[in-house]
Amino acid sequence: MALQGSLSELSLPDVIQLVSVSGKTGAFHLDKDGEEGRIYLKDGQIVDARVGTLRGENAVYEMAIWSSGDFSFTAGEEADQVTVHRSNANLMMEAARRLDEWRVLSRKIPSLDQVPYFPPRDRGQDQVTLSPHEWILVTRVDGQRSILEIANQLQWAAFDVSKLLFGMITSGLVALRSPGDLQRGGGGGRLQAGPSPVTLLGLAEKIRMVALDVVGPEGEKTIEKQYVAARTLIERGEGLPAIRGMVEQHSKAISLLKGADMAAMFDEQVRPLLGELGSGR
Numbered sequence: 001m002a003l004q005g006s007l008s009e010l011s012l013p014d015v016i017q018l019v020s021v022s023g024k025t026g027a028f029h030l031d032k033d034g035e036e037g038r039i040y041l042k043d044g045q046i047v048d049a050r051v052g053t054l055r056g057e058n059a060v061y062e063m064a065i066w067s068s069g070d071f072s073f074t075a076g077e078e079a080d081q082v083t084v085h086r087s088n089a090n091l092m093m094e095a096a097r098r099l100d101e102w103r104v105l106s107r108k109i110p111s112l113d114q115v116p117y118f119p120p121r122d123r124g125q126d127q128v129t130l131s132p133h134e135w136i137l138v139t140r141v142d143g144q145r146s147i148l149e150i151a152n153q154l155q156w157a158a159f160d161v162s163k164l165l166f167g168m169i170t171s172g173l174v175a176l177r178s179p180g181d182l183q184r185g186g187g188g189g190r191l192q193a194g195p196s197p198v199t200l201l202g203l204a205e206k207i208r209m210v211a212l213d214v215v216g217p218e219g220e221k222t223i224e225k226q227y228v229a230a231r232t233l234i235e236r237g238e239g240l241p242a243i244r245g246m247v248e249q250h251s252k253a254i255s256l257l258k259g260a261d262m263a264a265m266f267d268e269q270v271r272p273l274l275g276e277l278g279s280g281r
Contacts, residue, residue: 003015003018003019003071003072003073004070004071004072004073005070005071006068006069006070006071007030007032007066007067007068007069007070007071008067008068008069011064011067011099012028012030012063012064012066012071012095013064013092013095013096013099015028015071015073016028016039016041016046016088016092017088017092019041019044019073020041020044020045020046020088021044022044023043023044024041024043024044024073024075025041025042025043025044025075025076025078026040026041026073026074026075026076026077026078027039027040027041027073027074027077027078027079028040028041028071028072028073029071029072029073029074030051030063030066030069030070030071031069031070031071032066032068032069032070033068033069035051035052035069035148036051037049037050037051037052037059037062037063038050038051039059039060039063040077040078040079042078042079044088045087045088046060046084046088046091047079047082047083047084048079048080048081048082048083048084049063049083049084051063052151052152053152053155054155054157055083056083056084057083057084057086057091057094058157060084060091060095061091061094061095061098061157061159062157062158062159064092064095064096064098064099065095065098065099065102065159098159101163102159102162105159105162105163105166108166108169108170108176109147109162109165109166109169109176112146112147112148112151112158112162113146113147113148113178113179114146114147114176114177114178114179115143115144115145115146115147115176115177115178115179116141116143116145116147116150116165116168116169116174116175116176117141117142117143117174117175117176117177118141118143118173118174118175118197118198118199119172119174119175130198130202133164134164134167134168135202135206136154137150137154137161137164137165138168138174138198138199138202139199140153140154141174141199143177146179147161147162147165173198197234197235197237200234200239200240200242200243201231201234203243203273203274204227204230204231204234204242204243204246205227206273207243207246207247207250207270207273208223208224208227210266210269210270211223211227211250211253211254211266214254214258214262214265214266214269215250215253215254215257215258215262215266216257216258218257219253219254219257219258222253222257223250223253226246226249226250226253227246229246229249230242230243230245230246233245243274244274247267247270247274250266251263251266251267254266
C-alpha cells in the first residue's frame, strides 16, 4: 500500500489509524524541517519509534504533536527491537491529550526554534524556587540554544521541555526570541551572556545546603554569612566568580571547623555542580 502525504493535512494519529486497521507491517518515515523520525508497525500495532535522541513511546508522542512535515509508509520494513508495549488505542489517546495541551503551550511557544533567554529582572525578583527538572533546564538556557537543541542535549522530549518553559515564561523568569534576533540586536533588550542570576542563585542555594550538611550546626552561622555575601555579589552581577568565592570560603570554614578531610569531601561534592554549569553539558 502506497501512503504518503502532509501532516498539515492529516494528523499522525489519523494516519496511523488508517494503517493499523489494515494490519500492515512496515514503517512510517516522517520528516519535519530536516528532523527525521520513524514509527514501526507489526501487524498493525506500533512496536518501535525513534526521533532524535528519543525512542519508544516518548518518540511516538513527540511526533504526534507535529503539525507540519511529510510522511510516507514503507510496507515490509521491520523494527530491530520492540520498544513500545502499549496498545495503539492507548498510545493515540495519550497523543491526543498531549496535542490538546500543546495547543495551549503554543500560545507562548510558537516554535521549537525559539531561543529561551533570561531577561533582566529587578533586584529582589531573582529569588525563586525551582524543581529539580527546572534546575537542570535553566543550566542549559544560555540565550543561544533553541528549545529543540536544549531538548536534544538533555535527551528530553521537546514537549516536556516546553511544559517547563511555559511556567517560567508565564512568571517572567524566561523569555523567548527568534533565532535571528541576536544577530539583529533584537530579542526584547539586552540578552544575558553566560549563566543567569537565577541559575547562579539556585546553584548557591544547593552549595549552601551541601556545606551545612558537612559542617553541622556549629558552623551554620558562618556558612549562612558567606552565603548571604555571595547572594549580594550575584545580584550585583558578579556572576560565576561570586560562586567560586563562596565555595572557597565554605571550604576554608569547613577545614577550620572539621578538618582537611571534611573540606575535601565538600569540594568533591560541589565540583560536579560547578563543572556542569561551566561546561553547559
